[in-house]
Structures are given as structure tokens and as C-alpha cells.
Amino acid sequence: MTSPLPSVDQILGRPEAAALIERHGRAAVLGAIRGITAAFRAARAAADAEQVLAAAGDRLAREALGSLRRVFNLTGTVLHTNLGRALMAEAAARAAYEASIAFANLEFDLDTGRRGERDAHVRARLCRLTGAEAATVVNNNAAAVLLLLNALAARREVVVSRGELIEIGGAFRMPDIMARAQCRLVEVGTTNRTHAADYAGAIGPRTALVMKVHPSNYAVTGFTKAVPEREMARIAHDAGLPFAIDLGAGTLVGLERWGLPHEPTPAEAIAAGADLVTFSGDKLLGGPQCGIVVGRAALIARLDKNPLKRALRLDKARLAALAATLALYDDPDRLAQRLPTLRMLTRGENEIAAQAARLAPLLARWAGADWQVTVVPARSQIGSGALPVDLLPSAAVALRPAGRRAGAALEALAARLRGLAWPVVGRIADGALLLDCRCLDDEAAFVAQLDA
Numbered sequence: 068m069t070s071p072l073p074s075v076d077q078i079l080g081r082p083e084a085a086a087l088i089e090r091h092g093r094a095a096v097l098g099a100i101r102g103i104t105a106a107f108r109a110a111r112a113a114a115d116a117e118q119v120l121a122a123a124g125d126r127l128a129r130e131a132l133g134s135l136r137r138v139f140n141l142t143g144t145v146l147h148t149n150l151g152r153a154l155m156a157e158a159a160a161r162a163a164y165e166a167s168i169a170f171a172n173l174e175f176d177l178d179t180g181r182r183g184e185r186d187a188h189v190r191a192r193l194c195r196l197t198g199a200e201a202a203t204v205v206n207n208n209a210a211a212v213l214l215l216l217n218a219l220a221a222r223r224e225v226v227v228s229r230g231e232l233i234e235i236g237g238a239f240r241m242p243d244i245m246a247r248a249q250c251r252l253v254e255v256g257t258t259n260r261t262h263a264a265d266y267a268g269a270i271g272p273r274t275a276l277v278m279k280v281h282p283s284n285y286a287v288t289g290f291t292k293a294v295p296e297r298e299m300a301r302i303a304h305d306a307g308l309p310f311a312i313d314l315g316a317g318t319l320v321g322l323e324r325w326g327l328p329h330e331p332t333p334a335e336a337i338a339a340g341a342d343l344v345t346f347s348g349d350k351l352l353g354g355p356q357c358g359i360v361v362g363r364a365a366l367i368a369r370l371d372k373n374p375l376k377r378a379l380r381l382d383k384a385r386l387a388a389l390a391a392t393l394a395l396y397d398d399p400d401r402l403a404q405r406l407p408t409l410r411m412l413t414r415g416e417n418e419i420a421a422q423a424a425r426l427a428p429l430l431a432r433w434a435g436a437d438w439q440v441t442v443v444p445a446r447s448q449i450g451s452g453a454l455p456v457d458l459l460p461s462a463a464v465a466l467r468p469a470g471r472r473a474g475a476a477l478e479a480l481a482a483r484l485r486g487l488a489w490p491v492v493g494r495i496a497d498g499a500l501l502l503d504c505r506c507l508d509d510e511a512a513f514v515a516q517l518d519a
């Protein structure tokens with residue numbers, strides 16, 4: 068038995084079809100209509116032209132959204148790698164946009180009319196902010212470490228403490244990066260304790276570099292010993308070797324200025340004697356994804372000459388965004404207003420709790436009678452490996468299921484929130500779905516969506 072379906076021509080003759088073509092283009096609409104009628108035919112179901120067009124319209128609207136969507140990050144982790152880490156400042160996003168839609172003097176010196184250097188657009192500020200002689204920028208910090216190791220230590224040895232052989236997630240493991248950079252890793256010390264003599268004893272004729280890796284996403288506590296950076300620098304320099312630090316998060320200003328816990332800065336690392344320091348652009352710095360290396364001019368020149376630099380270089384949009392982000396650091400007094408990452412990190416517990424209290428009744432109505440909704444104290448994380456054990460006092464809306472099968476109900480509610488037009492991502496803990504309000508910037512949009 069075949070089901071009666073209108074022909075494609077009949078469907079295209081309807082006025083709704085013209086509206087869809089205006090919006091999505093003829094080819095896409097035709098493809099969607101064919102797909103929908105095929106599905107009806109396969110299901111041996113009947114449909115009229117109007118139904119086919121409605122289904123095609125839904126499909127096209129869904130496809131137009133794309134898979135990369137903005138989400139509300141209510142996880143409590145400010146720099147959430149899976150949710151895109153730092154939000155760019157308004158000025159940085161605008162700079163990226165402008166660099167993208169017009170030609171730019173990316174590698175062109177406007178004074179001389181000759182070829183210029185793309186990193187020159189950020190170099191002077193990076194040097195000023197870190198006290199370094201020179202700087203180079205690449206795709207991300209993993210790339211910065213790879214480039215540094217390959218340029219300075221290929222086919223030679225790199226001395227690193229056993230307590231610092233980190234894995235950061237997303238397949239960044241220090242021993243693997245070393246191998247890919249063609250370096251031989253020489254581990255010194257033990258997991259919890261490394262002494263100055265361990266470094267000195269490991270240095271030999273094949274050593275190219277002494278390296279320190281900031282243990283960014285974990286803490287070794289208890290009976291521990293690490294060698295201070297200043298002393299590591301002295302040991303390396305006594306042997307005529309460079310000393311490099313992979314800092315990871317690398318904030319450019321002391322966070323204690325805003326009452327946040329201290330996180331090491333590139334300037335401190337340079338002042339302690341590091342010859343090269345690597346850090347990410349989209350962690351605490353609050354800019355676009357990139358990796359930054361600052362340090363001695365002669366060493367940076369070797370990185371810039373390495374063919375990997377060409378493969379890992381930044382595009383104009385991100386360079387423009389980085390330059391605009393760094394410019395905000397000229398006015399530290401207003402940084403917490405302008406840099407979204409810092410704005411979210413410095414939000415007060417009371418302000419967040421008041422926001423959670425405003426949202427709780429709306430969420431209670433949205434979730435339905437089966438849910439008990441309260442405001443609870445929460446602990447936000449900086450995330451992305453910065454300050455792994457420091458948790459910031461915050462507030463969350465907690466949704467608890469009444470009755471049995473709580474686990475399944477929580478998963479279902481989390482899925483319902485993720486299914487919204489502007490998906491909401493929270494976290495499940497202690498038998499509740501927690502929506503930490505620290506990163507909720509656009510409260511009006513959040514409320515409007517619940518009401519819809």
C-alpha cells in the first residue's frame with residue numbers, strides 16, 4: 068500500500084514554500100522537502116503539502132542553528148575548557164571582527180611600505196607587561212611548549228621534576244609533548260620531593276634545557292619539596308643552560324588586588340630568572356585562544372626561526388583580539404569591569420546569592436511541582452588549571468526531585484535544560500541539580516527563555 072503524498076511541484080506551489088526559499092535558499096528547501104517526503108513515504112504515512120512544509124521548516128531552522136551554540140555556563144567553573152574558556156572582552160571581539168572584514172597591515176610596515184612582522188602587533192605590550200625582552204605567539208599554550216622544546220632541545224635532554232609531569236586533559240601530557248618535540252625527558256626527584264642536588268646531578272653534556280611546569284590542575288601537599296625558581300635558574304645558568312617555565316594560566320596582574328588568591332605571573336617568573344615563560348591567552352589572561360612565549364630575545368629568535376612557528380602561528384582575527392585584550396591591561400582599575408573572566412571571578416557572594424534568589428521561584432515554576440527548589444551556598448572554580456584547590460564562595464539554585472528515582476529525574480531535568488533554545492549547563496552534585504549563578508551575565512535572556 069502506498070500513501071498519498073503531494074508532489075514536490077505541488078508543495079513548492081504553496082505560499083509557505085516561497086517564504087522558506089526566501090529564508091534558506093532554493094537548494095536547501097528542495098533538499099529538505101525531498102528528505103521529509105521520503106521519510107513520510109518510508110513510514111507509509113499520509114501528509115498534505117502544508118504538513119510537509121512545516122516539517123521541512125523545522126528541519127531547516129534546526130540546521131541553520133548549527134551545532135556550535137552559545138550556552139549558559141552555570142557549572143560554577145569560570146574558565147571551562149569544554150565551554151570555550153575565557154569570554155572575550157567587547158573591545159577584543161570587535162577588534163577580531165574588524166580585522167576579519169577588511170584588509171589589514173598584518174605583515175606590512177606602514178612606515179616603510181615593506182614587509183612587517185605579524186607578532187609585532189602584540190610584542191611591545193607583552194614585553195612591557197611581563198618585563199621580558201621579546202615575545203612570540205602561537206595557536207595555544209600546548210603549541211608554545213612544543214615549539215619551545217623543539218627549537219631549544221631537539222635530540223637533546225630536558226630536565227624536569229617527576230612531580231611536574233602533568234596531564235592537562237585533551238591529550239596534553241608533558242612526556243608525550245617531549246617525545247613529539249624530539250626531546251629526551253630526564254625525570255628528577257620523586258613525585259613529592261625534588262631537591263636542588265637532583266637537578267644539578269641530572270645535568271650532563273646532552274642537556275639542553277632545565278624546565279619547570281606549573282602543576283596547574285592538581286596540588287601536591289604534605290611532605291613535599293620543590294626547588295624555588297630562582298635557585299633552578301641559578302643551577303641552569305651555572306651549567307650554561309636556559310631555564311624555561313610552563314606557567315599555564317599566567318595572569319598578567321596580581322589577582323590579590325581583587326581579593327582573589329595569588330596565581331603566579333609571567334613577570335614574577337622572568338624576575339626569578341626564567342629565560343622563557345609560556346602561558347595561555349584564554350585562561351586567566353581573558354583573551355582569545357593562543358599560546359604566548361616571553362623571554363630572552365636570542366632564544367625567542369630561535370623559536371621564530373623554527374619551521375613549527377610557521378605552522379602554529381596566529382591568524383589576524385586572534386592577533387587583533389589579543390592586542391585589544393592586552394590594551395585593557397593599561398588601565399587595571401577598570402579591568403574587572405571590562406574583562407569578562409575577571410568580572411565573573413570578582414563577583415561577590417551576596418550579589419550572586421541575590422541573583423539566585425530572584426531566579427529560584429521562576430525555576431520552580433518552570434521545573435514543575437515535582438521539584439523542590441532552594442538557594443544554596445556553592446563553591447565556584449576558576450578552572451582551566453588555575454588555582455586548582457582554591458574555591459570561590461558563590462551561590463546556586465538547587466533543584467531536588469521529590470520522590471524516588473532521583474538519579475534518573477536529575478539526568479532528565481539536566482537534559483531538559485540543555486534542550487532549551489539557549490542551552491543551560493549546570494552540574495549534578497549531592498542529589499541536586501545545581502545552577503551556580505556566578506557566570507550568569509545575561510539574566511534577562513535567561514528569564515525570558517524560562518517564561519517562553
Ligand SMILES: *Cc1c(COP(=O)(O)O)cnc(C)c1O
Pocket residue numbers: 207208209210212235239280281282283284313314315316346347348357358451452
Ligand atoms: C593549560 C595548560 C597547558 C595547555 O595550554 P592550552 O592553551 O590549553 O594549549 C600547558 N601547560 C600548563 C601548565 C597548563 O596549565
